[in-house]
Amino acid sequence: MENKFQFYNTLTRKVETIIPHEEGKIAMYTCGPTVYHYAHIGNLRSYIMEDVLEKALRYVGYDVKRVMNITDVGHLSSDADTGEDKMLKGAKREHKTVMEIAQFYTDAFFDDCKKLNIKTPDVVEPATNCIPEFIHMVEVLLEKGFAYVAGGNVYFDTSRLPDYYVFSSQSEKELLVGVRDDVEEDANKKNKNDFVLWFTKSKFEDQALKWESPWGVGYPGWHIECSCISMKHLGEYMDIHCGGVDNIFPHHTNEIAQSESYLGHKWCNYWFHVNHLNDKSGKMSKSKGDFLTVSLLQEKGYDPMVYRMFCLQSHYRKPLEFSYEVLDNMSAAYGKLVKKIAELGEDGAVNEQCFASYRERFSDALCNDMNTSMAITIVYDLLKEDTNDATKLALIKDFDRVLSLNLTTAQSKESQSVDAELEAYILAKIEERKEAKKAKDFAKADAIREELLAKGIAIKDTREGVVWSVQ
Template sequence: MQLYNSATHKKEEFTTHTPGHVEMYTCGPTVYHFAHIGNLRSYIMEDVLEKFLRYDGYDVNRVMNITDVGHLSSDADTGEDKMLKGAKREHKTVMEIAQYYTDAFFDDCRKLNIKTPDVVQPATGLIDEFIKLVEGLLDKGFAYVAGGNVYFDTSKLERYYIFNAHDEEDLAVGVREGVEEDTNKRSKNDFVLWFTKSKFEDQALKWDSPWGVGYPGWHIECSGISLKYNGEYLDLHCGGIDNAFPHHTNEIAQSESYIGHPWCKQWFHVHHLNTANEGKMSKSKGEFLTVSLLEEKGYDPLVYRFFCLQSHYRKGLVFSWENLDNAAAAFQKLIAKIAAQDPADGPVDEAVAAEYKDRFRKQVGNDLNTALAVTALYDALKAKTNGATRLAILDSFDQVLSLSLLDKAAAVREEQKKQKTASQGGYAITGEGDPAVDALVLQRYEAKKAKNFAEADRIRDELKAQGIEVTDLPGGASWKRV
């Protein structure tokens, strides 16, 4: 497998510390609000990556944090805690907010067929580990206490900026536009490991520590959680491209300083979902696009997953309702083509299936090329083989793509079967695919045929009460909801 490494800016052969086993870490959500579909693009692509690694024969241990404390409204250690901000907005406790939006996040993941990681760890459940990590950095001389807070000393590093080669003054957190400089820092690049009450008096969640009552910084959480559950050698770290600096940069600095050796060499960053008018999608500008909103507008969440798979993860993806409509139409046609395959047309030709699976493995293994993976679905449908073999190939691909292809195709076939059943005695019924309504329309026809007009009128009134309009046609009827 070849995978682009954000740390080296090139595609590299994917290797692991332990052959055949992948230690994988994913930056999880800050659960102060609903995830928007831009956030979820990253989780979709990380899900595909994990499932492809398993498909390719790896054993994977995937760990994800839940940030329920410590993430400030600026990624640069300034401003209000996002969790506290959410609690004030909704007049709830921080932990009530955390639980509600954690549940909402995983509900969105379920709708998008995103697998739950092997380990999901809320930051508030591992405070002792973070304190231990901060103490270790102080003991090793990589941290200092100032103004009641504990800071990481970036001057002790040979190299701080990992993911870019820009001028350090331009990237320094303290000189970012709109960010108030922290005068406690020795260097503009330094970042907070532990906040104390002396700086944030209104912080809701606080713990005792050697430096006073306070709470951990955002960056230390991911290092502590990964070191506990992935160990000291991390094979693959994932996240959105906006996490590369400062969050992932700071993770590397503190983790490697603590353990004393290289930590993670493979970094996987998913690029932004953009809107045509607003640019990068966010919660603070433009329409707040969530999975629930997509559903309210009549879209299957898996249409959005399909939409994301049609683009490469390292390219910005432009969202518009027109683009989503195009994806929905293409997805519906794909399902119809799959539904046209006969599962009984077999047996499965294992040699043909193996050929297509090998091709798929090479295509997706070239830097997670999901656009080629989607093309592979159509290629499989054109394979010169029987229906059972085509379906077996598609089922195999869907272990990675997770579009519920065969289930949706089976539902279409079942609906077609019901509609066919509804066409009895030369009487064809067309409608919106509701078997109960089809049955009533057929009963009305049979009552009229038996000259039981009172019963036919009763059924007509029952349908009308349900908002069903029936139109009699030569040899049948059609109905619709009005």
């Protein structure tokens, strides 16, 4: 196949053409969610852009295998032995067991992904499934002399590496300032950046999940799960590792340190990082309290597709600033766009020449460091193009394999003419009906359909999900 897909590789700090280990195939890994709370829309920006990357690679002809972990074992704010066990904190807050919390928020995460048309990776593996693999890797690292036991914990020895700061031209000192924010001195460490591979001694009393190990009963460090889970499903060579920019240090740096020390060779050639979503006061985070979720946007009357389009209109490497004002503008633009597309007829034959030339333009935009805003501009250009509707519609359906904006299936807002409050009510009812069907309570599902019908709203189950219309 023709090889021209380029994107910015954080490892080399260059836009590069990808050359996978196996021709035509891409082994791709995504750091998954920590499931102790809902994902906020800032986290979901990364997943949206990684979804576009996967679909774009498929669009240009690659066979992609994508793996993602679920962090369901005590994950700290840093890899130091401080702070609270977030899973346990979540469980206490909601009077549930840790595993119930993990399951609940894993489901919630995938519900959000579904609303945003984010494809589920080919393999999704919870960290708690892989304890023997973690222990094995720690054993090998100890045997090879890359790790040491101190104070009951096993640490990775960063002084054994010729180049620990693989990603950065920053000085060691600058990086340490960043780390020091949330790290208390750990007297067991030989070097400042050494990190825990396996804990048996923890400062917080009751870490909920623990396992037997050669070093005593304990639990894995933060970074080891991504190295093990990716190798379990993708082997010793990976092509693309994705994550948010805040994963670069220390998480991805430590993943490389332990993986390459374990394997004895280079592990992953391309690193893809998505920048932050900010609000006016700075980076969005869970710890700020009132954080934005997809459900909250829906309650406020926004179609999740509007948020997806908002993300796609910006380049993944740039910070993106969220405001309701910008989202309102996006909502209007999205409404107009789907209305225009809904007005296209399907008559006539597809003009093959026009189809091929637009497909090439679209593919070039994706191959050019994933220029998603250009890809959307091409949709607008196409609508103005002097060609028949059948060609336009065929192309838009083809583009939407990557954009995933429901361009040909969305309800056109203007034709619906319902207010935001009624729409939110309808969406809540559709969601309630979905839950009822999932619980096999078909009587309730039918009752909800009747209730909506009584208000003049008809719903229809389609392959793309539930669609509704005003009668």
